[in-house]
Amino acid sequence: MSMAKAITLSDTTIGKKVVMAVTGLVLYGFVVAHMLGNLQVFMGPEQLNGYAKKLHDLGPVLYAARAVVLVSLVLHVVMVVQLLSRTAAARPIGYRLKKNQTTTYAALTMKFGGLALMLFIVYHLAHFTFPGVSMAAGYKHSATDVYANVVSGFKVPWVTAIYVVAQLFLGMHLYHGAFSLFQTLGLSHPRYVEKARFVAQTLGIAVAAANIAMPVAVVAGIVK
Amino acid sequence: MQSRLDSKAPSGPIETRWDRHRFGMKLVNPANRRKYKIIVVGTGLAGGAGAASLGEMGYNVLSFCYQDSPRRAHSIAAQGGINAAKNYKNDGDSIHRLFYDTVKGGDFRARESNVHRLAELSVNIIDQCVAQGVPFAREYGGLLDNRSFGGAQVSRTFYARGQTGQQLLLGAYQALARQIEAGTVKSFPRTEMLDVIVVDGVARGIVTRDMVSGKVEAHVADAVVLATGGYGNAFFLSTNAIGCNATAVWRAHKKGAFFANPCFTQIHPTCIPAGGDYQSKLTLMSESLRNDGRVWVPKSAGDCGRDPAEIAEKDRDYYLERLYPSFGNLVPRDIASRRAKMVCDEGRGVGTELEGVRRGVYLDFRDSIKRLGEAKIRERYGNLFEMYERITGENPYKTPMRIYPASHYTMGGLWVDYNLMTTIPGCFAAGEANFSDHGANRLGASALMQGLADGYFVLPYVLGNYLASAKLASVDEGHIEVKKAVADVEERIEKLLSIGGERTPDSFHRELGNIIWNNCGMARSAQGLEGALARIPALREEFWQNLKVTGTGESLNQTLEKAGRVADFMELGELMCRDALARDESCGCHYREEHVTEEGEAARNDSEYQYVAAWEHTGDLSKPTLHKEALEFEYVLPVARSYK
Amino acid sequence: MSKTMNLTLHVWRQKGGTDIGGFETYKAPEISEHMSFLEMLDVVNERLLADGKEPIAFDSDCREGICGMCGLVINGVPHGPNAATTTCQLHMRHFNDGDEITIEPWRAAAFPVLRDLVVDRGAFDRIIQAGGYVSVNAGSAPEANGLPVAKPDADRAMDAAACIGCGACVAACPNASAMLFVAAKAAHLGLLPQGQPERYERVKKMVAQMDAEGFGHCSNHYECMAACPKEISVDFIARLNRDLMRATVVERDHEEKSGGAG
Known part of the structure; x- marks a missing residue:
């Protein structure tokens, strides 16, 4: 074998997937932390607002963490755009009839679901972080009273509907993403593969359920 | 004419014949090898291994196959295994025993020198294949496993589940791929050889048809190797692949290569x-x-x-x-x-x-x-x-x-001397395409062994020897003989397309196969063979009057491909019957109902038929000339086979 | 007595690589349940030919499931409805009288259609040429039993080596990815001691060629494994990913120094 052209990992489709897996793991971590923080809404306004203040007071550490998440998100998106633009050309003429045998709905909706999540993230930031759109009538978004923002923000039924749908996509995205991560990073092992699928599925459902619980609790009047 | 059948088999102690012969062969300087162009047709075990090995040595190799990839040649379908005299089982195997079993199994119709060389090389084949990464079956200690196969008394068969042929072929294919990458071998898949180009009595190239574009083209070279497999599909129904055909060997035969023992079909x-x-x-x-x-x-x-x-x-x-x-x-x-x-x-x-x-x-x-x-x-x-x-x-x-x-397998094939060269100088035949090693019956797990022995360890030497000794004139695509060969092929294709009759190639092939199977199959008789020899020419005549081929020659046309192959089987089938009729004895697979022992077994007639029947094409299909290469047995004395 | 059936076939017809192509419908009456799928097409073709039409072009060779030449997408599934079965080994007893059967070629940019149902899988050959081999010249091999190979490794290598290169994995993949093919070959050689010296270079070269051929990426649908007639496992894909990471992140790039003997 003569000398190989020196390729770097990210030149390859596999490498791009590896970047997606690693950044996905970071984003997964963020989603879980974010969820755990938000769940404090069930513990009352003092708890949630106090937590929000603590976060703010972290200052540079918080900005560093946000930067890591943002860079991960950008890389995750850049990689998927690169991969999808390649793959769109990989089958220019499709089948008249194609039956899938093993794939899951979660796997098939990764592309669409990912795009939906992107749009949702933009909306979510606009909703609760800045400038604070689509709040209940008469309520003005507050930079410090997070609890009031949540209660007011979810009082609007169509807003809650958006959140619920988005969380369904998130749950599926986390399921297929987490399951794929083992395979993409070469950690998959036949002995554990079904267990890994179960864990990924359970976690995906748990995160989605917990995130849905919050807006639903507001609509149901449990959180007020 | 006898002189044309010089087997060039060495004499003297059989254990050292190949060594001494190799030492006597001329060599081509490594720096000069790339100046020689060698065509290898077929990418099975013999052709794939041969093209790869010649490429490794530095020759300029062109490799052709009709499949869409060299990896699909029909060697891939061999299930059982490959024999080698490694004696890993400590059960008394040896090169001499493998040699002995093969000569005896072939019912004393093979050349001793060739068979001994095959047995010697068998051990190198296993080494080579293991080094390539062929995943042979292993024992728990990590060493190679063997089994007994085809009634052999020793366990000398190496295997890879039921896919031994596939794994050996992938080894050869990967070696070939490496040479394609290195630039020593140029690969032509989906390309069918339709004629051999002979200039001044020497093979100087082939004419091919690109099976996708239909383009007919000449490839000029310094030597041609035919490793195109057997002609079992003459029977229409066989265990061969659908595409297996005899066109390459039959075209060579019509250009001067003698065809040996065509009636020996397993x-x-x-x-x-x-x-x-x-x-x-x-x-x-x-x-x-x-x-x-x-x-x-x-x-x-x-x-x-x-x-x-x-x-x-x-x-x-x-x-x-x-x-x-x-x-x-x-x-x-x-x-x-x-x-x-x-x-x-x-x-x-x-x-x-x-x-x-x-x-x-x-x-x-x-x-x-x-x-x-x-x-x-x-x-x-x-x-x-x-x-x-x-x-x-x-x-x-x-x-x-x-x-x-x-x-299943054809022991007959192009006659070759000890150097695997046919009676056309510069045209070699390897693997199942030649006749040399299995006599009248092949033992199980020996076909893979022969293909790889020819490809890895015989062709590299004999080609060098030929190229170093031949004085080859310069020939290019513009040479009159080259142009004529191309024109002949084009004319034949045109003819097949323009008959405009009623019957499909398959229907002719089926009928031909039936005639051969019923009369030149498991049992043969003078009466049946004479009947077949009357019917085949008549069928052939109908073929050329009543064939139907749709489509054009300038595109992928599978009907046209079939038609060309059937046309050649029509001629080869006749020679099979003629050979079976001329061999008025029973031996191995060739069972003449007139020559049967009291127990109903094949009765050999060594005093009259201990020879290789090599047929020369004379231009008249009904009158080929029979040349006989006498066989001598110095080490394995002929005895009657008995399995009672 | 054996059952016969009347079928309606919708078959992709395309005269050549540059032709647009489209579906044609053919009746296939009185098909015996004992025929193989390709024998059924042979019968249809004989009738087309008798009518002066051009038969449907499709690839096949060994017709015993090992050469990898055949391959049709039958009612939306590469190699048809039976698991672990090539198209040539699929028999008509798995269909019913009156069935409509849609027959399409492998669809991938890297497998261009040559005619009708025949595609060019040269991309697979080029991937092997890029590095899917052990560099050992004829004659230079050491004694075969000099290097023991643990039986589990040899068996796993054989599992991977069972790949017939038919391309059903690509045809089945929603992304037209060739990962299962590449992974199988890399694992076959990478699991054996004989394949170790070139293990990481091999993976880099094969993956680079796979990408250059225009196959899609893997997004873990595992449709490839379901379609594979040899049931090759996606575990080998995990292994390929692992080896590529090691090859590009850990292993040094090899640099050839000039200068020869003497």
Whole structure:
């Protein structure tokens, strides 16, 4: 074998997937932390607002963490755009009839679901972080009273509907993403593969359920 | 004419013949090798290994195959294994024993020098394949496993599950791929060789047709190697691949290469019987099944249509066990095949009735399952049982398998000397395409061995020797003989396309196959052969009057491809029958009903027929000239085969 | 007596690589249940030919499930409805009288259609040429039993080596990815001691060629494994990913120093 052209990992489709897996793991971590923080809404306004203040007071550490998440998100998106633009050309003429045998709905909706999540993230930031759109009538978004923002923000039924749908996509995205991560990073092992699928599925459902619980609790009047 | 058949086989002690011969051969300086262009047609074990090895040495190699990739050549379908005299089992094997078994198994119609070289090289083949990453079966200690195969008394067969041919071919294919990457080999897949170019009596290239674009083209070279496999598809139904054909060897034959022993065709006893007139090929199942299966037919023809489960033990005829008490169901391939034909001819065959005859016998595992349990049988033959069920829809654990013999391998082929060169100087033949090593019958697990021995370890030497000694004039695409060969091929294609008759190539092929199978198959007689020799030319004439081919020559046209191949089988089939008629003895696979011992076995006639029959094309298909290469046996003295 | 059936076929017809192509419908009456799928097409073709039409072009060779030449997408599934079965080994008893069967070629940019149902899989050959081999010249091999190979490794290598290169994995993959093919070959050689010296270079080169051929990426649908007639496992894909990471992140790039003997 003569000398190989020196390729770097990210030149390859596999490498791009590896970047997606690693950044996905970071984003997964963020989603879980974010969820755990938000769940404090069930513990009352003092708890949630106090937590929000603590976060703010972290200052540079918080900005560093946000930067890591943002860079991960950008890389995750850049990689998927690169991969999808390649793959769109990989089958220019499709089948008249194609039956899938093993794939899951979660796997098939990764592309669409990912795009939906992107749009949702933009909306979510606009909703609760800045400038604070689509709040209940008469309520003005507050930079410090997070609890009031949540209660007011979810009082609007169509807003809650958006959140619920988005969380369904998130749950599926986390399921297929987490399951794929083992395979993409070469950690998959036949002995554990079904267990890994179960864990990924359970976690995906748990995160989605917990995130849905919050807006639903507001609509149901449990959180007020 | 006898002088043209100089085998160049060395004399002296057989153990050192190849060594001494190699030392006497001329060499090409490594720096000069790239100046020599060598064409290798076929990418099976012989062609793939040959092209790769010649490329490794630095020659400029062109490799051709009709498949879409060199990896698909039909060597890939070999199931059983590959023999080698490694003696890893410490059971008394040796190069001399493998040599002895092969000469004897070939019923004393092979050349001793060639066979001994084959046995010597067998050990190198295993080393080479293991180094390439062929995943042979291993024992728990990590060393290579062996099994006994085809009734051999020693365990010398190396195997890779039931896919030995596939794994060996992938090894050769990968070696070839490496040379393609290195630029020493240029690959031409989906390209069919349609003629050999002979200039001043020397092979200087080939004419090919690109099977996608239809482009007919000349490739000029310093030597041509034909490794294009056997001609078993002359029978139409065989275990060969659909595309296997004899066009390359037959074109070479018509340009001056003698054809040796064309009637030596091996019929494999354990194949799945034909199910109807739509049948396109027959599937072989490993003959290891005969280790535990019992072969039988009903005693009475009246029982043949009944459910086998209802046929009582006393009404069953375990005919192999009855006729051959000591070998029983494990008699050699030719005997097992012939006996199956005989019982079916008596009207005692089973299975679907085709043209009024049931052609099948039972291979029954009932007793083994009772003795060993279904689990044990599944462990030994599970994949074969599955394959059988996939094809027939019947469960062989519950109802006996039905088997029937089918054409499997052709021992005959282009006559070659010890250097694998045909009677056209510069044109070589390797693997199944030549005739040299198996005599009148090939032993199990020896075909793979021969293909790889020729490819890895013989062609590299003999090509160098030829190129270093030949004085080759400069020839290019503009040479008059080259242009003429191209024009001839184009004219022939045009002719096939323009007949405008009514019958398809397959219908002619089927009819031809039937004639050959019935008269030059498992049993032959002067009367039958004479009948075939009258019918084949008539059929050939009809072919050229009444053939129907649609489409054009300038595109992918599978009907046209078939038509060209059938045209050549029409001529080769006649020579097969002519050879079978001329060989007025029985030997190995060649069973002449007139020459049978009292026990009904083949009766050889060494005093008159201990020779290789090499046929020269004279321009008149009905009058080829027979040349005889006398065979001498100094180390294995001819004896009668007995399996009673 | 054996069952016969009447079928309606919708078959992709395309005269050549540059032709647009489209579906044609053919009746296939009185098809025996014992025929293989390709024998059924043979029968249809004989009738087309008798009518002076051009037969449907499709690839096949060994017709016993090992050469990898055949391959049709039958009613939306590569190699048809039966698991672990090539098209040539699929028999008509798995269909019913009156069935409509849609037959399409493998669809991938890297497998351009040559005619009708025949595609060019040269991309697979080029991937092997890029590095899917052990560099050992004829004649230079050491004694075969000099290097023991643990039986589990040899068996796993054989599992991977069972690949017939048919391309059903690509045809089945929603992304037209060739990962299963590449992974199988890399694992076959990478699991054996003989394949170790070139293990990481091999993976880099094969993956680079796979990408250059225009196959899609893997997004873990595992449709490839379901379609594979040899049931090759996606575990080998995890292994390929692992080896590529090691090859590009850990292993040094090899640099050839000039200068020869003497």
